[in-house]
Amino acid sequence: MAGNPITLPELGGGATEGELVAWLVEPGETVEDDQPIAEVETEKSVVEVPAPAAGTVTERLVEAGSTVEVGAEIGRIEPGESTPTDDAVDTPAEQDDAPADEVGVPDERVFAPPRVRRLARELGVDIAGVEGSEAGGRIGEADVRAAAEREAEPEDSGPKPFTPSGKSAVSKREADSDTGVDGPKPVTPSGEAAVSPAGSDDAEPAAVAYTSQYDTAVVNDLEALRAELDPHAAEQGVELTLLPLVIKAVIRTLADVPALNATVDADGTVDQREATHVGIAVATDDGLAVPVVEDADETALVDLAAEIGDLVDRAEAGDLTAAEADGATFTVTTPGAIGDEYATLPIEGDRTASLTLGAIDHRPVVADGEVVASETLPLSLAVDSRVVDPTEAAAFVEGVVGYLESPNRLLLGSV
Amino acid sequence: MADGETTDTELAIIGAGPGGYVAAIRAAQYDLDVTLVERDAFGGTCLNTGCIPSKAYITATDIAHEASNAELMGVSANPEVDLETMTEWKDGVVDQLTGGVEKLCQANGVNLVEGTARFVDDHTLRVDGADVESIAFDNAIIATGSRPIEIPGFSYADEPVWSSTDALAATEIPDRLVVVGGGYIGMELSTVYAKLGTEVMVVEMLDDILPQYGPDITRIIRSRAEDLGIEFNFGEGASEWTETDDGIVVESETEAGESSTYEADNVLVAVGRAPVTDTLDLGEAGIETTDSGTIPTDDRMRTDVDHIFAIGDVAGDPMLAHAASKEGIVAAEVAAGEPAAMDVQAIPAAVFTDPEIGTVGMSVSEAEEAGFEPVVGEMPFRASGRALTTGHTDGFVKIVADEESGFVLGGQIVGPEASELVAEVTLAIELGATLEDVASTVHTHPTLAEAVMEAAENAAGQAIHTMNS
Ligand SMILES: Cc1cc2nc3c(=O)[nH]c(=O)nc-3n(C[C@H](O)[C@H](O)[C@H](O)COP(=O)(O)OP(=O)(O)OC[C@H]3O[C@@H](n4cnc5c(N)ncnc54)[C@H](O)[C@@H]3O)c2cc1C
Numbered sequence: 025m026a027g028n029p030i031t032l033p034e035l036g037g038g039a040t041e042g043e044l045v046a047w048l049v050e051p052g053e054t055v056e057d058d059q060p061i062a063e064v065e066t067e068k069s070v071v072e073v074p075a076p077a078a079g080t081v082t083e084r085l086v087e088a089g090s091t092v093e094v095g096a097e098i099g100r101i102e103p104g105e106s107t108p109t110d111d112a113v114d115t116p117a118e119q120d121d122a123p124a125d126e127v128g129v130p131d132e133r134v135f136a137p138p139r140v141r142r143l144a145r146e147l148g149v150d151i152a153g154v155e156g157s158e159a160g161g162r163i164g165e166a167d168v169r170a171a172a173e174r175e176a177e178p179e180d181s182g183p184k185p186f187t188p189s190g191k192s193a194v195s196k197r198e199a200d201s202d203t204g205v206d207g208p209k210p211v212t213p214s215g216e217a218a219v220s221p222a223g224s225d226d227a228e229p230a231a232v233a234y235t236s237q238y239d240t241a242v243v244n245d246l247e248a249l250r251a252e253l254d255p256h257a258a259e260q261g262v263e264l265t266l267l268p269l270v271i272k273a274v275i276r277t278l279a280d281v282p283a284l285n286a287t288v289d290a291d292g293t294v295d296q297r298e299a300t301h302v303g304i305a306v307a308t309d310d311g312l313a314v315p316v317v318e319d320a321d322e323t324a325l326v327d328l329a330a331e332i333g334d335l336v337d338r339a340e341a342g343d344l345t346a347a348e349a350d351g352a353t354f355t356v357t358t359p360g361a362i363g364d365e366y367a368t369l370p371i372e373g374d375r376t377a378s379l380t381l382g383a384i385d386h387r388p389v390v391a392d393g394e395v396v397a398s399e400t401l402p403l404s405l406a407v408d409s410r411v412v413d414p415t416e417a418a419a420f421v422e423g424v425v426g427y428l429e430s431p432n433r434l435l436l437g438s439v
Numbered sequence: 440m441a442d443g444e445t446t447d448t449e450l451a452i453i454g455a456g457p458g459g460y461v462a463a464i465r466a467a468q469y470d471l472d473v474t475l476v477e478r479d480a481f482g483g484t485c486l487n488t489g490c491i492p493s494k495a496y497i498t499a500t501d502i503a504h505e506a507s508n509a510e511l512m513g514v515s516a517n518p519e520v521d522l523e524t525m526t527e528w529k530d531g532v533v534d535q536l537t538g539g540v541e542k543l544c545q546a547n548g549v550n551l552v553e554g555t556a557r558f559v560d561d562h563t564l565r566v567d568g569a570d571v572e573s574i575a576f577d578n579a580i581i582a583t584g585s586r587p588i589e590i591p592g593f594s595y596a597d598e599p600v601w602s603s604t605d606a607l608a609a610t611e612i613p614d615r616l617v618v619v620g621g622g623y624i625g626m627e628l629s630t631v632y633a634k635l636g637t638e639v640m641v642v643e644m645l646d647d648i649l650p651q652y653g654p655d656i657t658r659i660i661r662s663r664a665e666d667l668g669i670e671f672n673f674g675e676g677a678s679e680w681t682e683t684d685d686g687i688v689v690e691s692e693t694e695a696g697e698s699s700t701y702e703a704d705n706v707l708v709a710v711g712r713a714p715v716t717d718t719l720d721l722g723e724a725g726i727e728t729t730d731s732g733t734i735p736t737d738d739r740m741r742t743d744v745d746h747i748f749a750i751g752d753v754a755g756d757p758m759l760a761h762a763a764s765k766e767g768i769v770a771a772e773v774a775a776g777e778p779a780a781m782d783v784q785a786i787p788a789a790v791f792t793d794p795e796i797g798t799v800g801m802s803v804s805e806a807e808e809a810g811f812e813p814v815v816g817e818m819p820f821r822a823s824g825r826a827l828t829t830g831h832t833d834g835f836v837k838i839v840a841d842e843e844s845g846f847v848l849g850g851q852i853v854g855p856e857a858s859e860l861v862a863e864v865t866l867a868i869e870l871g872a873t874l875e876d877v878a879s880t881v882h883t884h885p886t887l888a889e890a891v892m893e894a895a896e897n898a899a900g901q902a903i904h905t906m907n908s
Contacts, residue, residue, distance in 0.1 A: 129738040129782040133809070135846055135871035138782075145778040160844030162871045 027082040027102035032092050036350030038373050039066035041093045049081045069313040071346045079103040136163035147172035237405040237421045238366045241428035242389055242398045249431045257326050268329040272434050273427035275300055275321045281420040283412050284377040285353050294411050303352025306339050313339035316352045359383040365402040376411045380404040448474040450774055451576035453556045456483020457760040458751030459582030460540050462767030467547040469775035478555040482537040484584050485760040488604040495529040497791050500634035522612055558724040561744055578746045578774040585712035585752035592679040593708050599687045601707040613637055613704035617689045619677040621648035623790045625709035630793050633667040640701050642691050646673045659833050659853050660792050680706055714753040738780050740770040762786050787865045789858035794834050797861030800849030800868045806839050814842045816898025818890040820854040822905050825885040831855040836894040845873030856887050863891050874898050
């Protein structure tokens with residue numbers, strides 16, 4: 025066996041194994057140091073495996089579709105600026121010359137008419153990964169075009185957690201239902217819904233006992249603040265959405281109620297965390313991805329906005345590295361990821377709490393005895409009841425709502 | 440093109456069968472400069488010695504047979520068969536089609552070269568027997584087809600020993616014919632000769648005919664063949680033949696070593712076909728074949744050398760003309776930079792026995808193996824009004840679908856015009872149509888095609904003309 029071993033690196037999120045979903049290189053291909061060579065999917069995200077060194081990939085030892093443990097050898101690489109070996113070129117079984125961007129023909133039956141299958145190839149979409157929206161799951165032209173758009177320009181066309189107006193996540197879904205096309209759904213690799221929509225009774229049971237708290241924040245003032253700050257952020261090249269402001273409120277509240285910024289291991293030992301690393305769960309084609317903003321409590325609002333924007337875009341494009349999805353101490357789930365209003369997710373990983381944001385929308389609110397339409401943000405909090413006291417959970421929700429409804433208070437403790 | 444010189448071309452195609460000529464025309468439609476080399480006859484096996492001549496004889500002998508077996512309908516006749524005229528008519532059909540192929544190629548601007556090509560290197564062909572001595576190409580397509588396999592002791596060079604090509608060019612109707620091999624070519628030609636009045640004896644190594652089909656299908660074909668007077672000898676392999684005063688004697692052996700003899704006038708050997716790849720000097724182009732001689736290709740019909748494609752019988756199963764043509768279209772379009780690929784969901788197959796067989800996609804067991812939970816709908820032709828009026832009611836239409844989604848997965852048809860009827864099921868499969876789509880489509884009455892609709896209804900428990908089980 026020629027070359028040095030390529031082993032599966034740490035995948036993040038506590039994952040000990042993952043499914044190697046695709047090889048990105050052929051044997052005999054020359055790669056640069058850190059160039060992505062394979063994609064591995066864990067329960068939470070798709071992670072790219074970087075080449076350990078510059079050189080020539082000489083062998084692929086596991087087939088796409090296999091489950092691989094962290095540290096296992098998946099291939100071999102001959103370091104250096106070498107050219108393909110004769111072996112690699114001459115073996116009849118190897119199709120070494122297929123253009124890299126060419127999509128293959130799935131082995132299994134595909135339920136899509138010929139012209140749609142051809143369109144998929146033309147747009148560089150692997151039709152095996154497209155979910156059909158037509159009866160029985162048949163794939164139509166619109167499904168392929170949508171998949172191509174998502175792949176090509178995730179930053180422009182993918183669902184954003186929050187936009188400047190705070191409406192995107194909602195209006196996107198409405199627009200989609202107008203045209204009869206389903207919006208992106210969170211899916212697991214097997215194609216099943218990763219999480220059940222809010223209110224459905226087949227919600228997955230949590231691994232640990234947890235309790236929930238629900239509340240709604242009126243965010244008219246938050247939106248006004250955002251609108252005021254946005255032009256200034258724009259001067260620094262950053263688009264300010266509501267999400268970083270909400271995260272700020274969460275971080276401030278975590279400082280007040282630290283019990284929720286903790287991790288707990290399998291035997292129940294609680295680790296109260298000093299640092300605040302906020303995981304942001306977003307829906308992607310491959311299920312929930314949870315990019316992490318490290319030391320979010322030490323990050324200025326504009327930088328937070330820039331970092332979140334970048335992480336979310338790349339999560340949707342499936343381009344996160346393992347490290348970027350690792351180490352969250354608290355998780356916030358964005359509305360694109362799960363139902364419109366209230367929902368509780370099983371708490372991810374070793375964390376003790378998770379906050380799910382509903383979609384911001386005009387909802388009736390009673391103010392001074394009158395019903396008025398206000399911009400509201402539904403909040404659902406799940407806590408590990410072994411670790412977090414219900415009063416602490418209530419205090420946390422109350423704290424977040426307080427900051428969201430009087431956002432200027434954030435200034436008092438701002439970094 | 441000057442004598443004995445090198446000609447440059449964007450796409451060189453070797454072999455002008457249904458693979459090669461179709462590829463040539465499609466590539467020319469995409470404005471490629473195309474050179475098509477053929478050593479024998481334009482149209483290849485299919486038009487000259489395969490599909491077309493065999494179907495011509497099948498139809499002609501069927502007319503004779505039908506006419507002499509229609510007393511029930513009040514028709515009595517004793518038709519006289521003149522083999523010479525029948526053959527002239529068949530040759531006329533072949534000439535018309537092959538001439539048409541040549542004209543179509545020329546009209547599309549394809550350069551035609553009559554000669555035998557082989558590789559000098561991965562960008563050059565040498566051509567023997569033509570004005571053009573060598574061809575320098577950017578891309579090439581290998582479409583050299585297949586030839587009948589010979590078995591030890593039976594050389595096609597000997598007069599009484601026939602290949603399928605000889606059987607389709609006979610000058611006399613033999614009184615007795617031994618057919619070695621019960622595959623589709625053997626069975627089609629057995630039927631032709633049985634209907635011409637020949638005593639046909641099939642010798643087959645396996646224990647049934649048409650090994651790719653299940654017993655639900657072969658039972659019907661075998662029993663009708665027996666009615667036509669065809670005698671089956673299963674579990675025997677032909678070992679040798681000898682000439683006698685009165686024709687020949689063919690000897691066969693069972694695996695246990697028991698031998699039998701069959702007196703005949705001719706012996707037709709139809710045990711399969713082998714790809715024509717040994718005469719091409721493929722190694723010079725860097726291409727290797729499998730042990731059986733076929734050329735491995737990817738889903739773009741590319742060989743290991745990415746600018747050289749292989750299509751049709753040389754690229755392996757299914758060795759069928761329409762597969763060759765589809766592969767030719769894919770190769771031509773890929774060579775022209777189009778996003779084509781061999782992504783068909785199913786390739787139909789037909790056997791022109793009496794009755795015919797038309798199958799496509801998955802059988803029930805194949806659907807189960809592929810992880811579906813299949814439902815099957817069936818319509819026997821005896822419940823079809825149109826089938827009754829043709830006098831042919833043997834057989835059925837079976838349609839296989841995924842229970843959950845209703846997607847059509849396959850179809851098996853035995854009966855009159857099964858080769859035509861299978862097209863509808865094939866279209867349903869390619870489009871991703873469901874049972875409901877097929878069942879809801881209005882079919883002309885009275886036609887055999889209604890049976891496809893009825894089978895789809897039956898799968899949903901809603902057939903009108905049969906009881907739904
Ligand atoms: C009796 C019979 C009945 C059949 N019936 C049917 C049927 O009903 N339906 C069906 O789908 N299929 C049928 N087939 C099969 C069908 O004929 C083949 O699958 C089809 O012809 C394959 O097409 P092709 O283009 O790959 O090769 P071919 O048709 O074999 O053409 C290859 C061509 O390449 C030429 N060639 C070879 N080497 C060279 C060279 N070095 N230089 C130049 N030219 C060369 C040959 O002369 C030939 O013309 C039948 C076959 C037979 C024998």
